[in-house]
Amino acid sequence: MDPIGTLQGPDQPGRQSYMSAMPVNKMQLRLCPGTLCVARGSRDIKAALEQELTRRNLRDRVQVLMADCSGLCSSGPIMEALPERVLYSRLTPQHVPLIVEEHVAKGRIVDELVVKNGQPAIPVPLMKDTDFYSRQRLIVLRNRGLIDAESIDEYIAFDGYAALAKALQEMTPQSVVETVKSSGLRGRGGAGFRTGVKWEACRQSDRFPKYIICNGDEGDPGAFMDRAVMEGDPHSVLEGMAIAGYAVGAERGSIYVRAEYPLAIERLEKAISDARNYGLLGKDILDSGFDFDIEIYPGAGAFVCGEETALIQSLQGLRGAPRHRPPFPVQSGLFGCPTVINNVETFANINPIILNGADWFAAIGTKDSKGTKVFALTGAVNNVGLVEVPMGTSLGSLIFDIGGGIRNKRRFKAVQIGGPSGGCIPSGLEHLVIDYESLRGAGAMMGSGGVVVMDQTTCMVDTARFFTTFLMEESCGKCTSCREGLKVMHDKLTDIVEGRGTEGDVQFLEGLARHVGTISSCGLGKTAPNPVLSTIRYFRDEYDAHIHEKHCPALSCVDLIDFRVIEDKCAKCGLCHKRCPSDAIVWKKKEVAWIDRDKCIKCRMCIKSCRFDAIR
């Protein structure tokens, strides 16, 4: 049985043939080159592996490389051993001799270092069997862990640019548009507009030149899907853009990448230059007479530039202020020309759709939301990382099955989905399925796909204030309702978390939030009240506790905490004393701890370290 075939399903023909073409006696050890694993030392492990292998004369049997990010970021540094696809996690250079001795030399899997499932933890050697991977369905991340992001040859070996060739040689631009349209693909940037309809509108315009823009300004805090695709599989974005260019009749494309992603910019630059050298970008691609070229435009740090009209302004070297729509970018976009602007993930979906057909794609997902969605699962879950699941998967399955449940044995409280403009969905709604409509109905939105899980130590009022602060700072300032309204909402929320809340504040917030949402012009302002409205809807009791009892149930708002030790609960363990950074806790063996208020800097380190909830 071929593990590659079983993991990927029968959707991607051609993979097995490539794998079997590799020398069979060659073992590959693939380390993750992602930002997280590198920060935790995957480069040191690579060096240690190479040294150890050379020392034991095994160098020619094993290939060590930095391959693609496998997405299980919380267990990094990750190493995948091919051909079996055994996944080792949390490695350090000290583990290297053991792995070389057991896995490489003797062919035995090192159980204590592989990824574990469930409680009690059972080692799961094969990647395809782990909870984290077994429930995922990979379309956008199809090449994850399989190819070297910097190698165009490996991308081509895995059906890369085959869709571009098929489109150019066998399909008319109209039939490309039809295929994308009937696949039901919707924009993955947040709003969920139908991609095929957008392409068709641009195609029908008889004004030239036309432009393709890839929106890589992934500004939502807690989201890193687009970064992973641009860093891990840059050619899939380029190919999707080239196909879009062919379909609508554009000859130039731009990728707008946020400045915080230097590695993504570097990889995309290399990918573009490789593609030009192979004749897959530039003049007369594959002798079809179709010209298409792509340039990268790094952003300069403004959240609102993720909004399409603001992004177009920024691409022209201006302040990124959104403008009214219509006219939509497909009518008047970059330099006033018809422009298709799609998200990174949307473009990465194009290759499989063209190769496998619209019906194949339309069979995945729910009635109105087709295909899969990539989520960045972060916060208080055990398995932090990047996951791709079919539309229609339940939130509970995402958090508990794939995410492995809540960290530190705490309780699940809420999940924030859709970035700052999304909403908080409370526990009790885990059965909610993921598609555009059901999330909107629950007061959240698909957004670009950031999923931040919160446990009982997160205060929902403070969370609402956090997002409102973020949006207030990122508002471009054009509409009064957004500029001033968010400021007033932020001040009111600050009053509440600092203990100055009064009767009627919640009603005031609700009313103002509705006004901001109705009057503002662009997507940022229209969705800005979501965090406040959704937390009021589901966590009204927390607002009331802050306002009436001057108490923060999550013990997160420092102004509402007494920093007092409850003597009955104190186990006299002294952990708080050890952890306190300002020596404010007086403790002696077998005595109840006591907090010196003059020295206390209210960092809450004691509350976090106390296992007996003895500090309030």
Next chain:
Amino acid sequence: MKASGAVPDKMLWQDVPIIQRGQLDKLDCVIDKYAGESRYLIPALKEAQEIFGYLPEEVQRRLARGFGIPASRVYGVVTFYSFFSMTPRGRHTVRLCLGTACYVKGSKDVLASIVNGTGADVGQTSRDGRFTVEAVRCLGACGLAPVMLVDGCVQAGVTPRDAMRKLDVYQ
């Protein structure tokens, strides 16, 4: 005594000669590279900031002349995007992520500890010119939360207690 000692300290980093001759030549190269095409203003500003460390008014005026656009437009762009700075920087830049995942894991407390320890508020430079403290938007490294970037070097899982200790090595 204490007060008079503090003033020259502050003067020191503000009185550094702002622009040197070689830097201006480099700036002119940047302007020539983009041949005055104003759509490339943002990349040009970035390169200018790499040369000078920040974007003082003189640099903005020179860029405006080079691109043939009003200085007000350059100023508008500089103040709009968070990447650009109009004040001199410290020797080291501390960037603390305040993205949702980091926030949930307590980066607010870490920030308080850094502001306390360095004496520099968010967006400001400490008096000794050692650190510029910035609160940044999500770095996308949520698996390492809370994350701190010191001069581009990632520090993972920072706590209020060890934040200042991690900064000790940067002099």
